[in-house]
Amino acid sequence: MKLLIKYSLIILLAFSTLSFQQTQNYDTNAKRKAVFLYNFTKLFDWPEKMKSGNFIIQIVGSNVNLNQELNKMASTKQIGNQKLEIKITTSLDPAIKPHIIYLLKESTDLLKDANSKYKGNGTLIITEKTGAAKQGAAINFIVADNKQAFEYSQSNAKKAGLKPGDEISGLAIAVD
Amino acid sequence: MLGVCHEQYGQSDSLFKAQKLCNEKKYNEAIALLEHAIIDAETKNDPHTWHIRSYAYLQNFKLSGTSNISKINLLDTSLSSALISIKLDTAKNYTENNHAFIKNGAGIYYKLSTILLQDSLNDVKSDKLYSKYKSFTRIINQDFDFKARDVEYYNTMGSIFADLYMKNNFNQKQGEIAKTSLQKVLEIDSKNISANINLGILYYNQGATLMRMMDYDVDLAQLDIIQENAKKLFKQSLPFMIKVYELDPNTEKALESLEGIYSALLDEEKANEFKQKKEALNKK
Numbered sequence: 252m253k254l255l256i257k258y259s260l261i262i263l264l265a266f267s268t269l270s271f272q273q274t275q276n277y278d279t280n281a282k283r284k285a286v287f288l289y290n291f292t293k294l295f296d297w298p299e300k301m302k303s304g305n306f307i308i309q310i311v312g313s314n315v316n317l318n319q320e321l322n323k324m325a326s327t328k329q330i331g332n333q334k335l336e337i338k339i340t341t342s343l344d345p346a347i348k349p350h351i352i353y354l355l356k357e358s359t360d361l362l363k364d365a366n367s368k369y370k371g372n373g374t375l376i377i378t379e380k381t382g383a384a385k386q387g388a389a390i391n392f393i394v395a396d397n398k399q400a401f402e403y404s405q406s407n408a409k410k411a412g413l414k415p416g417d418e419i420s421g422l423a424i425a426v427d
Numbered sequence: 428m429l430g431v432c433h434e435q436y437g438q439s440d441s442l443f444k445a446q447k448l449c450n451e452k453k454y455n456e457a458i459a460l461l462e463h464a465i466i467d468a469e470t471k472n473d474p475h476t477w478h479i480r481s482y483a484y485l486q487n488f489k490l491s492g493t494s495n496i497s498k499i500n501l502l503d504t505s506l507s508s509a510l511i512s513i514k515l516d517t518a519k520n521y522t523e524n525n526h527a528f529i530k531n532g533a534g535i536y537y538k539l540s541t542i543l544l545q546d547s548l549n550d551v552k553s554d555k556l557y558s559k560y561k562s563f564t565r566i567i568n569q570d571f572d573f574k575a576r577d578v579e580y581y582n583t584m585g586s587i588f589a590d591l592y593m594k595n596n597f598n599q600k601q602g603e604i605a606k607t608s609l610q611k612v613l614e615i616d617s618k619n620i621s622a623n624i625n626l627g628i629l630y631y632n633q634g635a636t637l638m639r640m641m642d643y644d645v646d647l648a649q650l651d652i653i654q655e656n657a658k659k660l661f662k663q664s665l666p667f668m669i670k671v672y673e674l675d676p677n678t679e680k681a682l683e684s685l686e687g688i689y690s691a692l693l694d695e696e697k698a699n700e701f702k703q704k705k706e707a708l709n710k711k
Contacts, residue, residue, distance in 0.1 A: 272589045272628040274684055279638035279657065279691050286650050289643045324643045394693040397661075398654040422647045 278316035283399045284392070285320045288351060291375060291390065292330045294422075296414035298373040301350055306330035309338045309347055312355025343368055353377040354388075362387050371412040384426040389413070393424070402426050439470050446479055454487040474516035481508035481528050493535055494542055499556075506532045506563055526567045533563035540580070544587055550604050553584070578612050582621050585609035589629050597636050605629055620671055624680055627667030631688055634660030638691075661691045677708055 288308060306329075308321060318339050325335040330350075338347055343361055345368075352374055354361055359380040366387040369376065377390040384391035389408035392401050403423030408415050441460045448457035461480045464470040484505035491498040509525045509532075516522065537560040543553035557580055564571050585608035592602040606629060612622035634657040641653050665688055671681040682705035689697035 272586070272625050272632070273593065274628050274687055275593075275632045275635040275639070277635050277639050279635055280693065282638050282641065283650070283654065286641060286643055286645060287647070290647050290650070328643055397658050397692040397694065398651070399693060 278320070280399070281314070281316040281320040284317055285324050287392070287399065287401065288321070288353070288377075289324060289328060291351065291377070294416050294419040295375060295408065296416065297350055298412050301348075301373040302331070302333070304333065305336035306333035307336050307338055307347065307349040308351045308353065309340060309344075309349035310353050310355065311340050311342065311361060312358040313341075314355055317355075348372070349374055351375045351377060354379075354383075356380050359383055366410075370410060373412040375408065375411060375413055390423075391426075395424070400424060439464070439467070441467070442470055442473070442476060442479065445483070449479060449483050449486070452486070454483045454490065457483045458487065472515055474512045474514075474521055477508045477512035477515065478521045478525060481505045481512060481525065484508060485528055485532060488535075494539065496539055496543065496552075499539070502532055502535060510566070529563050529567050533560045533567075536560040536563065537576075541583065544584055550584060550588070574615050577615055578619060578622075581608040581611040581615075582619070582625075585612065585622060585625055589625050592629070593632060597633070602629065602633065618670070618674055620674060620678065623667040623671045623674075624678075624684070627664045627671070627681075627684055627688075630660050630664035630667070631684065631691070634658070634664070634691060658692065661688050664688050665692075676704075679705060679708055682708060 292306065308325075310318060310321070318337065321337045325337050328335055338344075338349065340347070341358075343352075343364055349369075350373065352365060352369065354365065354377065356379050359378055362376070362378060362383060363386070365374075365376050375390065376388045377392070378384070378388040379392040381393070382391075384402040384404045384407070387407055389404055389411055390401050391404075392399060394400070401423050402425075403419060404426045405415055405420065406427050442464055445457040445460040445464065448454070448460070457479070461476065461483055464476045465480060470476045482505075484501050488495070488498055488501035488505060491501065506529055509528045512521055513525050516525070536556045540553045540556035540560060543549045543556065561573055561576075564573075585605045588601045588605035588608065592598055592605055595601060606626065609622045609626045609629070612619050613626070616622075637653055637657045637660070641650070645653065664684075668681050668684045668688060671678050672685060675681070682701050686698050686701040686705060689695075689701065
């Protein structure tokens with residue numbers, strides 16, 4: 252009898268609940284950005300004074316999925332001997348000396364301030380708004396052919412006190 | 428219970444005994460006699476012999492439990508005996524009963540085909556039994572329209588294997604079975620909402636998986652390749668979801684999926700468009 256009930260339930264389930272599959276609730280864009288950011292840590296050489304302590308990536312603005320992805324990355328990856336630390340802020344915090352500062356779209360207005368504040372200090376400025384690479388960002392995320400890509404300003408990277416590796420130019424859309 | 432009495436047709440003594448045993452539900456004993464009867468010169472060409480054999484095997488199978496796949500040979504023997512009986516029965520004395528046996532057996536094949544899908548996940552055996560269900564049903568009803576059943580069966584198979592594909596860490600084989608099954612549904616009914624949605628989600632999930640499984644330290648050249656492959660899958664997913672949306676713009680799953688697909692394709696404008704449509708639908 253138990254077997255009969257079991258099979259009756261199986262058939263009932265099979266044909267009465269032709270349910271839709273579950274869409275993966277996963278932000279692929281956040282993962283792409285995390286992979287890009289991790290790559291950037293290897294494509295530039297930071298000044299000696301930045302090679303001790305934690306390697307800080309500061310996100311300015313709100314993107315919950317990106318924050319989660321970066322924290323996950325920080326829990327498994329290191330930058331050389333430096334521990335990876337993610338800081339989330341809504342403004343340019345003077346107490347933070349980031350290796351990378353990523354201004355989310357809604358924080359692009361802070362680009363000018365960021366440029367003057369971090370000039371020559373070894374902070375890679377990243378943005379995600381059209382034209383931002385020509386306004387001071389060293390890296391600006393763009394979309395090309397339904398894929399994530401980035402614009403690169405070598406002069407802005409150098410102004411920031413970073414030594415770009417040879418590889419980066421071949422991977423980016425150069426703006427200067 | 429068999430309703431044809433032996434005096435009327437004058438079968439041999441062993442045939443009479445077999446029928447009596449059947450009426451007493453002693454099917455194994457009846458089968459032992461019937462196995463002789465089908466090779467005996469006097470009874471082997473008698474449609475009644477095969478008719479009783481069909482009945483005895485069918486009942487024996489049912490006694491073992493109608494979900495007992497290991498005893499499927501009993502059902503096979505029952506139905507093949509009914510077919511021989513039909514062939515020999517030029518007077519058509521047993522047609523009604525033989526058809527009833529076949530109808531009954533075909534229904535069991537169908538039921539078992541669904542159990543195999545759910546329980547033992549054997550798609551090949553399931554498909555084989557489903558084919559048997561169809562071929563036997565066709566014997567008793569040549570005009571039977573299988574479209575609805577095919578849609579139901581292959582939608583179920585597609586749905587089960589798509590689910591398994593996700594649960595079993597994106598098992599390639601299970602993903603392919605899901606796709607093939609859902610494509611079969613769309614060949615019959617291109618407007619089938621369930622198959623369109625499930626195929627769309629399947630492709631989308633494959634693309635999302637490529638991204639999810641990617642290690643953080645893949646280099647940018649590799650990332651570009653992964654993005655390209657994922658993009659192809661997201662684009663493959665798109666037409667299925669657009670179709671569902673066109674068929675019914677109020678299908679929330681389609682709106683939600685289209686938002687996700689366009690977002691994965693980094694088309695912010697389109698993603699927002701469907702996000703807003705979904706929100707508007709939820710406000711209604």
